[in-house]
Amino acid sequence: MKVHKISQYAAVALLGGATLFTLAIVAFIIGFVLEKGLPQISLEFLFSKPKDMGREGGIFPAIVGTLLLSAMAIVVALPLGVGTAVYLAEYTRETRLTRAIRFGTDCLAGIPSIIFGLFGYIFFVTTLKMGWSLLAGAFTLAIMVLPTIIRTSEEAIRSVPQPWREVSLSLGATRWETVRKAVLPNALPGIITGVMLSFGRSIGETAAVIFTAGSSFRLPKSAFDSVRTMAVHFYILAREGISSEKAYGTAAVLVIAVLAVNILTYGLMQRFIARRAR
Amino acid sequence: MSGELRSPKVEVKGLKVFFGKDEALRGITIDIAANRIFGVIGPAGSAKTTFLRALNRMNELKRDCRREGQVLIDGEDIYLPSCDPVALRARVGMVFAMPVPLPMSVYDNVAYGPRLRSGRSAVSEAPHNAIRGPSRSAKAELDELVKTSLESAFLWDEVKDRLGGSGLKLSGGQQQRLCLARTLAMRPDLILLDEPCSGLDPISTAKIEEALVILKARCTIVLVTNNTKQAARAADETAFFLMGELIEMGPTSAIFTNPADKRTEDYVTGRFG
Numbered sequence: 001m002k003v004h005k006i007s008q009y010a011a012v013a014l015l016g017g018a019t020l021f022t023l024a025i026v027a028f029i030i031g032f033v034l035e036k037g038l039p040q041i042s043l044e045f046l047f048s049k050p051k052d053m054g055r056e057g058g059i060f061p062a063i064v065g066t067l068l069l070s071a072m073a074i075v076v077a078l079p080l081g082v083g084t085a086v087y088l089a090e091y092t093r094e095t096r097l098t099r100a101i102r103f104g105t106d107c108l109a110g111i112p113s114i115i116f117g118l119f120g121y122i123f124f125v126t127t128l129k130m131g132w133s134l135l136a137g138a139f140t141l142a143i144m145v146l147p148t149i150i151r152t153s154e155e156a157i158r159s160v161p162q163p164w165r166e167v168s169l170s171l172g173a174t175r176w177e178t179v180r181k182a183v184l185p186n187a188l189p190g191i192i193t194g195v196m197l198s199f200g201r202s203i204g205e206t207a208a209v210i211f212t213a214g215s216s217f218r219l220p221k222s223a224f225d226s227v228r229t230m231a232v233h234f235y236i237l238a239r240e241g242i243s244s245e246k247a248y249g250t251a252a253v254l255v256i257a258v259l260a261v262n263i264l265t266y267g268l269m270q271r272f273i274a275r276r277a278r
Numbered sequence: 279m280s281g282e283l284r285s286p287k288v289e290v291k292g293l294k295v296f297f298g299k300d301e302a303l304r305g306i307t308i309d310i311a312a313n314r315i316f317g318v319i320g321p322a323g324s325a326k327t328t329f330l331r332a333l334n335r336m337n338e339l340k341r342d343c344r345r346e347g348q349v350l351i352d353g354e355d356i357y358l359p360s361c362d363p364v365a366l367r368a369r370v371g372m373v374f375a376m377p378v379p380l381p382m383s384v385y386d387n388v389a390y391g392p393r394l395r396s397g398r399s400a401v402s403e404a405p406h407n408a409i410r411g412p413s414r415s416a417k418a419e420l421d422e423l424v425k426t427s428l429e430s431a432f433l434w435d436e437v438k439d440r441l442g443g444s445g446l447k448l449s450g451g452q453q454q455r456l457c458l459a460r461t462l463a464m465r466p467d468l469i470l471l472d473e474p475c476s477g478l479d480p481i482s483t484a485k486i487e488e489a490l491v492i493l494k495a496r497c498t499i500v501l502v503t504n505n506t507k508q509a510a511r512a513a514d515e516t517a518f519f520l521m522g523e524l525i526e527m528g529p530t531s532a533i534f535t536n537p538a539d540k541r542t543e544d545y546v547t548g549r550f551g
Contacts, residue, residue, distance in 0.1 A: 093341055163378040167457075170336060171391035171464060172368025181390070186381055 037252025065227030070202035073141035081149030089157040109147035120212035132214025132226040145198035156190020189272035196265035206231040287312040292347035317513025325522040334370040371466035375473040377453035379445030431459035451482025
């Protein structure tokens with residue numbers, strides 16, 4: 001056999017092997033968590049309150065807390081992030097300042113989440129006297145996911161073809177009208193992807209929320225109440241050795257939630273792409 | 279010349295445009311008469327497009343662009359600070375070299391400009407209207423405007439049954455006529471066309487030229503073209519550009535049959551370019 005053919009087969013085998021290995025790890029982790037956790041999941045587990053520190057009962061307040069916290073974080077981060085992205089992509093020319101802003105966002109993205117937790121604790125919880133609360137947790141998560149939203153939105157906005165902007169402007173649209181009518185609608189799939197990824201990340205986040213949203217079992221009555229997210233609940237159950245069965249059950253719900261968000265994102269993307277091609 | 283009492287539609291006086299240190303347009307002085315098709319020919323890189331985009335202030339959207347000299351439309355200097363480029367572009371239509379339908383329906387493409395205008399007046403004049411949405415008669419008016427614009431661009435018969443379909447699904451020639459219709463919906467009195475037929479088949483080209491000849495009854499048209507034959511067919515007057523300079527201009531027949539400058543002759547006879 002010729003040498004270049006051998007190297008061709010070797011490359012396919014190596015690259016394919018790497019892909020397979022990655023997939024196998026993902027499948028193993030998900031399979032492991034689901035195998036241990038699924039038997040724990042029942043309607044009662046999903047819809048009742050924990051009892052005896054979580055040894056018995058369900059995780060309903062944690063599910064509510066997780067969803068509320070993540071949703072509030074997105075509500076805060078979305079306008080800030082998309083606004084920044086529009087400004088960077090549409091209203092500024094490439095200068096030292098925009099490069100500095102972009103570098104800053106990248107740095108923000110690289111900060112470990114526990115640091116955000118610490119910052120949120122000092123700033124929102126203590127200095128602004130929000131206490132351990134939904135609000136403090138949501139603001140902290142919002143800052144954490146902001147870089148993702150900014151960068152994905154900016155990419156999405158920049159990928160809108162330049163001629164569409166020129167056409168809009170040539171028809172007498174202002175820059176802002178052009179952004180609203182010609183740019184943002186077409187950048188929407190990319191923006192939504194960033195938002196959904198951020199939502200998924202918020203759902204699973206532990207370190208940033210344990211110091212800011214607290215770990216109360218109770219259903220929150222207002223934005224100033226403390227909540228316990230599923231990730232925090234899992235962490236406490238496992239770390240304190242309270243109940244490994246309930247911990248696995250919580251983990252399984254968490255994994256399913258994150259998977260569901262990702263699959264939903266993928267589905268939405270496909271629909272957007274299909275609609276645009278029509 | 280006693281018949282020419284009307285002042286020209288467009289007066290360009292000593293216009294220079296720079297991109298960074300490059301002097302793209304080197305002092306152009308031209309008068310463009312109203313209700314004429316004014317052709318601009320010249321080889322690639324002779325700044326025909328830059329000239330065109332100076333007439334609706336599109337050049338300034340590019341970075342490092344600088345301008346000297348004046349452009350007067352209906353006697354008004356469009357580069358005075360008091361002239362709003364947004365309002366200017368709303369009354370000076372432009373069709374680009376490549377057909378660029380916006381990614382929306384045929385109807386929405388044509389209605390894009392008029393809706394901007396009505397959206398603004400609804401907000402500034404009657405805020406309660408913006409909440410209730412356009413009235414029924416406004417909708418009928420817009421329908422009519424879309425229809426007449428598409429008719430003027432010779433596209434109505436081909437798209438009347440699929441106004442809701444995406445503009446991107448039309449053929450190239452249809453897309454370019456859609457772009458023309460979209461421009462016409464603004465009811466401009468000056469239309470700038472930048473090589474509008476460069477990618478089109480002869481039949482679509484003929485349809486666009488036919489549309490232009492009819493349109494000049496109500497507007498003035500500046501037609502930049504790479505295709506000298508198109509200028510010869512459609513333009514009343516023609517200017518020959520070379521390397522950012524105006525070499526010669528005059529009645530189209532004179533430019534093509536009896537050019538004064540050797541370079542014009544070489545270009546129109548196909549010896550270079």
